[in-house]
Amino acid sequence: SQKIEQNSEALNIQEGKTATLTCNYTNYSPAYLQWYRQDPGRGPVFLLLIRENEKEKRKERLKVTFDTTLKQSLFHITASQPADSATYLCALDRAAGNKLTFGGGTRVLVKP
Amino acid sequence: SAVISQKPSRDICQRGTSLTIQCQVDSQVTMMFWYRQQPGQSLTLIATANQGSEATYESGFVIDKFPISRPNLTFSTLTVSNMSPEDSSIYLCSVQIRRVNRDEQFFGPGTRLTVL
Numbered sequence: 097s098q099k100i101e102q103n104s105e106a107l108n109i110q111e112g113k114t115a116t117l118t119c120n121y122t123n124y125s126p127a128y129l130q131w132y133r134q135d136p137g138r139g140p141v142f143l144l145l146i147r148e149n150e151k152e153k154r155k156e157r158l159k160v161t162f163d164t165t166l167k168q169s170l171f172h173i174t175a176s177q178p179a180d181s182a183t184y185l186c187a188l189d190r191a192a193g194n195k196l197t198f199g200g201g202t203r204v205l206v207k208p
Numbered sequence: 209s210a211v212i213s214q215k216p217s218r219d220i221c222q223r224g225t226s227l228t229i230q231c232q233v234d235s236q237v238t239m240m241f242w243y244r245q246q247p248g249q250s251l252t253l254i255a256t257a258n259q260g261s262e263a264t265y266e267s268g269f270v271i272d273k274f275p276i277s278r279p280n281l282t283f284s285t286l287t288v289s290n291m292s293p294e295d296s297s298i299y300l301c302s303v304q305i306r307r308v309n310r311d312e313q314f315f316g317p318g319t320r321l322t323v324l
Contacts (some may be wrong), residue, residue, distance in 0.1 A: 140251070140315050142314070
């Protein structure tokens with residue numbers, strides 16, 4: 097069956113360091129992979145999208161890599177700030193129907 | 209972008225009753241979805257709300273339990289029927305907007321449902 101796995105353990109990190117989150121998937125051939133941020137009591141907010149033929153994508157302090165051989169995406173927050181504390185979700189976009197399937201999310205806590 | 213509002217934002221309901229959640233978008237959209245997020249879990253797609261036709265349900269979700277209406281391109285409702293405590297969850301409306309290179313997805317703030 098299809099699976100998307102993110103580290104369920106919270107990631108505690110010191111302000112200024114780089115946070116690295118992992119998203120692994122099996123039995124998928126996604127057209128692209130997306131990363132979302134979700135704050136408590138709110139809906140997810142889109143951050144970045146990376147296509148299957150792209151290796152890396154950057155947006156300000158965020159960087160996403162996509163390895164279709166390893167079936168893995170890494171999400172990096174550089175120079176992390178306490179305001180980056182949130183849950184980060186990866187989602188795969190199936191080519192047919194454009195329906196998103198979400199991973200379980202990883203909670204990040206940046207300590208000052 | 210799209211601004212999405214949901215009503216109610218939260219509710220506490222008794223077992224066996226039904227609750228209808230409304231989703232309003234500030235622009236016309238073709239694709240609208242309903243998700244569920246159970247406590248500590250990720251989002252699970254319930255159905256695609258189709259304008260002018262019956263909703264398309266994902267595996268494990270049925271119309272009798274989660275009837276959906278989509279009367280126009282800016283509005284949809286999801287009803288949680290004959291509720292049980294297992295239905296306690298956050299229910300999220302989402303829309304997809306077509307861009308040049310890809311489709312962009314936006315989420316509403318969610319409706320937090322507690323069933324006693």
